[in-house]
Amino acid sequence: MSFFKKLRDKMFRSSDRISEELDALVEADAPAVAAPTPAAAETAAAKPGILGRLLGQSVETSRRVLDDAMLERLEEVLIEADMGVDCALRVTANIAEGRMGKRVSTAELKEALATEIARIMTPVARPLPLYPSRPQVVLVVGVNGSGKTTTIGKLASQFKAAGKSVVIAAGDTFRAAAVEQLQVWGQRAGVPVLTAPEGSDPASLAFDAMTKAQADGADLLMIDTAGRLQNRADLMEELSKIVRVIRKKDPDAPHNTILVLDATTGQNAINQVEIFRKLADVSGLVMTKLDGTAKGGILVALADKFGLPIHAIGVGEQIDDLAPFDPEDFARALVGLEA
Numbered sequence: 001m002s003f004f005k006k007l008r009d010k011m012f013r014s015s016d017r018i019s020e021e022l023d024a025l026v027e028a029d030a031p032a033v034a035a036p037t038p039a040a041a042e043t044a045a046a047k048p049g050i051l052g053r054l055l056g057q058s059v060e061t062s063r064r065v066l067d068d069a070m071l072e073r074l075e076e077v078l079i080e081a082d083m084g085v086d087c088a089l090r091v092t093a094n095i096a097e098g099r100m101g102k103r104v105s106t107a108e109l110k111e112a113l114a115t116e117i118a119r120i121m122t123p124v125a126r127p128l129p130l131y132p133s134r135p136q137v138v139l140v141v142g143v144n145g146s147g148k149t150t151t152i153g154k155l156a157s158q159f160k161a162a163g164k165s166v167v168i169a170a171g172d173t174f175r176a177a178a179v180e181q182l183q184v185w186g187q188r189a190g191v192p193v194l195t196a197p198e199g200s201d202p203a204s205l206a207f208d209a210m211t212k213a214q215a216d217g218a219d220l221l222m223i224d225t226a227g228r229l230q231n232r233a234d235l236m237e238e239l240s241k242i243v244r245v246i247r248k249k250d251p252d253a254p255h256n257t258i259l260v261l262d263a264t265t266g267q268n269a270i271n272q273v274e275i276f277r278k279l280a281d282v283s284g285l286v287m288t289k290l291d292g293t294a295k296g297g298i299l300v301a302l303a304d305k306f307g308l309p310i311h312a313i314g315v316g317e318q319i320d321d322l323a324p325f326d327p328e329d330f331a332r333a334l335v336g337l338e339a
């Protein structure tokens with residue numbers, strides 16, 4: 001199955017919701033009368049909606065004059081889909097340009113929306129950059145449960161499959177379950193996972209992992225980190241200590257600091273980006289769980305607000321459920337259009 005098809009299928013909650021709202025929006029001003037009078041039939045011919053369909057016209061041919069009321073509702077639909085107020089207003093204004101007062105179909109509206117979303121997303125769609133120095137150090141940050149461990153496992157498997165040698169450091173030494181989970185992913189991918197006793201210093205584990213990755217000539221070192229935001233000062237100190245010690249081995253490390261965000265948290269993802277940018281030098285984002293939510297629009301809001309690179313998106317729990325971020329595919333899937 002192509003990743004687009006999978007994306008479209010798996011993002012069904014977001015895309016169905018937006019798609020249905022847009023269908024309803026275009027049909028909204030058609031009178032909902034079961035038995036049309038000749039006059040109503042005339043109206044339906046001009047503005048086919050629910051009534052138009054009763055008269056044999058398909059949803060695809062429904063059209064509505066783009067006016068202020070329709071734009072206002074479009075804004076609401078986008079805000080409800082978690083695209084954020086500023087972003088929704090700008091997208092709606094762009095869609096209005098050149099179309100105001102004209103009769104638009106649902107398909108045209110979806111195409112226009114997909115184009116606007118892709119325009120916002122294209123500048124931030126960037127695969128994880130790989131630099132020539134070895135090992136490439138990727139620090140992975142994010143709140144507990146956002147999908148860090150799973151993302152590291154998936155990335156490690158994919159890099160391994162692409163012929164790269166990878167080492168993982170299970171840096172969330174406070175959570176035995178997180179360490180075990182990483183070990184499972186490591187075994188599955190054939191990638192060594194360095195662990196340390198529960199409660200021990202993650203920076204010292206990171207240093208050992210860096211030493212091993214250098215000695216092994218590994219291409220990539222991925223470091224998991226704790227995500228306890230309850231005590232931000234501690235977490236900041238923990239993250240900066242990890243960075244300090246790995247810089248003793250390579251002053252340019254970490255080469256990437258990925259923030260993993262859970263799409264199901266919706267607007268809260270905005271706060272998480274703001275917080276983690278203060279705690280660490282976040283260089284890019286991975287958004288997980290786009291399969292489990294109707295809040296897929298949050299990724300558009302993040303791209304619009306922060307402009308941070310989006311490296312990949314997660315749409316499930318399996319290895320191949322993490323894919324590079326493709327802005328056009330994402331935009332079309334989000335609004336419910338085919339590839």
Ligand SMILES: Nc1nc2c(ncn2[C@@H]2O[C@H](COP(=O)(O)OP(=O)(O)OP(=O)(O)O)[C@@H](O)[C@H]2O)c(=O)[nH]1
Nearest residue numbers: 144145146147148149150178288289314315316317
């Ligand atoms: N549906 C879905 N579930 C996901 C995805 N990514 C991760 N998960 C699940 O989300 C849960 C949390 O993921 P973890 O990888 O353990 O998250 P974490 O950030 O490492 O969390 P801690 O281990 O608590 O620090 C797990 O049950 C994963 O299987 C995704 O893209 N889609």
